[in-house]
Amino acid sequence: MAQPLVIVIGNEKGGAGKSTLAIHIATGLLHAGRKVAIIDLDLRQHSMQRFFANRAEWVAANGISLPQPYVADMGDGKALARAAEDEQLARFDEAFNAARENAEVILIDTPGGDTPLSRAAHARADQIVTPMNDSFVDFDLLGQVDPVTLELKKPSIYSESVWEARKHRAITEGRQVTIDWLVVTNRLQGAHARNRDRLEERMGKLAKRVGFRVGPGLRERVIYRELFPFGLTVADLSDEVRPVAVTMSHVSARQELRGLMADMGLEDALAPLTAAA
Numbered sequence: 581m582a583q584p585l586v587i588v589i590g591n592e593k594g595g596a597g598k599s600t601l602a603i604h605i606a607t608g609l610l611h612a613g614r615k616v617a618i619i620d621l622d623l624r625q626h627s628m629q630r631f632f633a634n635r636a637e638w639v640a641a642n643g644i645s646l647p648q649p650y651v652a653d654m655g656d657g658k659a660l661a662r663a664a665e666d667e668q669l670a671r672f673d674e675a676f677n678a679a680r681e682n683a684e685v686i687l688i689d690t691p692g693g694d695t696p697l698s699r700a701a702h703a704r705a706d707q708i709v710t711p712m713n714d715s716f717v718d719f720d721l722l723g724q725v726d727p728v729t730l731e732l733k734k735p736s737i738y739s740e741s742v743w744e745a746r747k748h749r750a751i752t753e754g755r756q757v758t759i760d761w762l763v764v765t766n767r768l769q770g771a772h773a774r775n776r777d778r779l780e781e782r783m784g785k786l787a788k789r790v791g792f793r794v795g796p797g798l799r800e801r802v803i804y805r806e807l808f809p810f811g812l813t814v815a816d817l818s819d820e821v822r823p824v825a826v827t828m829s830h831v832s833a834r835q836e837l838r839g840l841m842a843d844m845g846l847e848d849a850l851a852p853l854t855a856a857a
Contacts, residue, residue: 582684583680584617584679584680584683584684584685584686585684585685585686585706585707586685586686586688586704586705586706586707587605587685587686587687587688587705587706587707587708587709587844588688588690588701588702588704588705588707588708588709589601589602589605589687589688589689589690589708589709589710589711590690590698590701590702590705590708590709590710590738590742591690591692591710591711591712591718591721591738592692592693592694592698592721592737592738592741593692593712593718593721593738594691594692594693595692595713596692596710596711596712596713596718596766597711597713597766597797597798598689598690598692598711599622599625599627599628599631599689600711600766600798600804601709601711601764601766601797601798601840602618602628602687602689603627603628603631603632603808603813604798604804604813604814604815604837604840605687605709605840605841605844605846606618606628606632606649606687607647607812607813607815607816608813608815608837608841608846609685609687609846610646610647610648610649610815611647611815611816612846613647614684614685615650615682615683615684615685616649616650616683616684616685616686616687617649617650617651617652617678617679617680617682617683617685617686617687618632618649618650618651618652618679618686618687618688618689619652619654619672619675619676619679619686619687619688619689619701620654620657620688620689621654621672621688621689621690621691621695621697621698621701622657622689622690622691622692623654623657623658623660623661623691623697624657624658624661624691625691626657627689628689629651629653631808631811632648632649632651632811633811634808634809634810634811635648635810635811635812636648636811637811638810638811638812638823639811644820644821646812646816646821649683649687650678650679650682650683652675652676652678652679652682652686653675654671654672654675655671665696668696668697669696669697669700672697672700672701676704688701688705690702694737694741699741699744699745702741702742702744702745703744703745703748703749703752704749705745705759706759706760707759707760707761707762707844707845708742708745708759708760708761708762709762709764709844710722710738710761710762710763710764710792711763711764711765711766711797712763712764712765712766713765713766714765714766714775714776714779715775715779716775716778716779719779719782719783720736721736721737721738721739722735722736722738722739722763722783722786722790723735723736723739723782723786723789723790724736725782730778730782731782732782732785732786732789735786735789735790739786739790742759742761742790742792743790745759746758746759760793760845761791761792761793762792762793762794762795762843762844763783763787763792763793763794763795764794764795764796764797764798764840764843765779765783765794765796765797766797766798780794793843795839795840795843795844796836796839796840796843797836797840798833798836798837798840799832799833799836801829801832801833802829803824803829803830803833804833806824807823807824810823813837814830814833814834814837815834815837817830817834
């Protein structure tokens, strides 16, 4: 049996849009007919897991059929967050093994911060997708810049974490393992700014140094938030599924999601996203 593709949505900073990316990638894959399992390692908030719980309730109440992922439940998140590291990792192993038996793609959403569970997830990744806001505040987790010249000085803590994950895979599997790392600039505003030019230049330099690709993320759009309570994304919108009025913003949002999936190399998920909502 082929091993599932493991995608980790990671960034040690909170508020970068990890869960937003995770739910959109998951629904895009589901509509492409892929068997998807999700593991939500944000033990306190569980945004991705709650999203799919909302989805199940909404479709049941409206008599509509929509694809659902296999939820590899970590149990009582708040209790597990207080548990010893060994217990947390054992629970993750159980959830991961169950996901592996039930899916072609395992999508893992990680918390904002350096935790044992996050490190364990990164060490199993085939692909890491890192969202970051259009800001040097977020870039500081990837690379440090000189405060006078703004020139790139060295990789920062999250880049080092990804390096450790790559090294761990190489050691445990006894071979050279390539973890594809995609960094996407998220929540872009419409107006271009000189700060963005500076940031993009440093991103390009750091990408060559530590080995990641840079791709498009999702702009700051109301649609990405207003569909969350229903457990829906722009990938779900159709003649039958329209809990809000559809506008050109929704069409643009679908194109953004399509661009993200293309950069991830998930070509089989593109066709469903080209259909008009």
